[in-house]
Amino acid sequence: MITEAIMVIDDDQDLRETIVEILENYDFSVIACATAEAALQAMKDDIPCIVLLDNMMPGMGGMALIPLLKKDYPGIKIIMITAFSTVDNAVEAMKSGADDYLAKPFKRDELLVAVRRALEKLKFSQQESEPCMDEALASLSNQIRRQILTILSTKGEMRFMDITRMLGIQDHTKVNFHLKNLKSNSLITQNREKAYRLTSQGKKIIDCLQLLSKRITP
Amino acid sequence: MITEAIMVIDDDQDLRETIVEILENYDFSVIACATAEAALQAMKDDIPCIVLLDNMMPGMGGMALIPLLKKDYPGIKIIMITAFSTVDNAVEAMKSGADDYLAKPFKRDELLVAVRRALEKLKFSQQESEPCMDEALASLSNQIRRQILTILSTKGEMRFMDITRMLGIQDHTKVNFHLKNLKSNSLITQNREKAYRLTSQGKKIIDCLQLLSKRITP
DNA sequence: TTGTCTTGTGAATAATTCTTCACAGCGCAG
DNA sequence: CTGCGCTGTGAAGAATTATTCACAAGACAA
Secondary structure, three states, rough: OOOOOOEEEEEHOOOOOOHHHHHHHHHEEEEEEEEHHHHHHHHHOOOOOOEEEEOOOHHHHHHHHHHHHHHOOOEEHHHHEEHHHHHHHHHHHHOOOOOEEEEEEHHHHHHHHHHOOOOOHHHHHHHOOHHHHHHHHHHHHHHHHHHHHHHHHHOOOHHHHHHHHHHOOOOOOHHHHHHHHHHHOEEEOOOOOOOEEEEEEHHHHHHHHHHHHHHOOO | EEOOOOOEEOOOOOHHHHHHHHHHOOOEEEEOOOOOHHHHHHHOOOOEEEEEEOOOOOOOOOHHHHHHHHHHHOOOOEEEEEEEEHHHHHHHHHHHHOOEEEEEEHHHHHHHHHHHHHHOOOOHHHHOOHHHHHHHHHHHHHHHHHHHHHHHHHHHHEEEEHHHHHHOOOOOHHHHHHHEEEEEEEEEEEEOOOOEOOOOHHHHHHHHHHHHHHOOOO
């Protein structure tokens, strides 16, 4: 389950607890883990949105954890905590997917700035969580499919070959390919007699499309 | 210049004039030509939306004219007029791009039905004449580009590497590819200091996109 | 001057999308 | 029963789009 929690992964108990305390004082929900292994285990239940991650840890280090996290939880923003003497490691962590880093020792404000920056990035990454939008917009980028939606919007219902003929396309299998796309994206459906019609989602889409067309047509 | 005229191409003067008379009685604007060659010449000035075309004509016949018309004027709807004994030619004409056919001798109503059918198809083909829409929707089908539009909508202006970092993308050339697409489709522009911002068109697009997102998100 | 960062460029490569092909099964009319 | 039209299927091939790579030029600081 994806949560809004911030996960702190650091074997240094003092530092870990300090970070937890600061973040909780600012009303962030915090999960604390002493090892990378414990963190991976905890993520099976609750997936944080931000991970604060120390580089030097026994067992699996922070550097090794980053690719695992990015692979399994691509939405997580990762802030690497690094000692001043290992800044080159921080650069390398950035290259392998960390989103930001904090050099020890850091001030409370630096921590809060980094967290807020990560939250800001998360805000724009929310677009990634809209499979409906992705599919709808991918469907709409094709002209034949837009024409089909328009036809069905006007006519209400229509059968396969009628649509094909109205589109003026000779190769019916081409139309079938596009109808299948629209159907699998739930923009159109068929009744018992196989006539195609718009779904309610399809209707919303074509409405917005026509509104958009009016707005941007010179 | 694209017009709303119907062009009649037939070497048979009686038939040609009959068709012209019928169509003009129904308030259609008609251009009459006796040969394919004359028709091609006339189209340099006024491009009709529908062509009624006889198959058997001296010089270039109807069958040879179809591919030329479809290539140079893809939006034109072509109705092939064919004698009853050459229906197989009509089928072949359909295969090479004619949109409909009329078998001689035809009644006035048959002619009108065919013309209205072609006008109906034209109505749905109007979508083909919206390059702005095509490009905008193609741009929107890509997630990175949508994220860029959202970022600029919120922030107003932003420079290249700031956008790249906010997107959390390491490879700046990838972002450059997408920025170029948005720029060439006039959704974004740059000021003198190279900061990117939305065009007015881009603003309209992102508004509609957010409206659409609200409507179809479950 | 060198090194680094910013902001690109164009081409090769990879991935995705679209079109075409060859076929299939069903229903209906002759 | 055969032939034709309708409505598909899946895979191969073609086209388009996206990503990566190698590089470039300019600006700025040390």
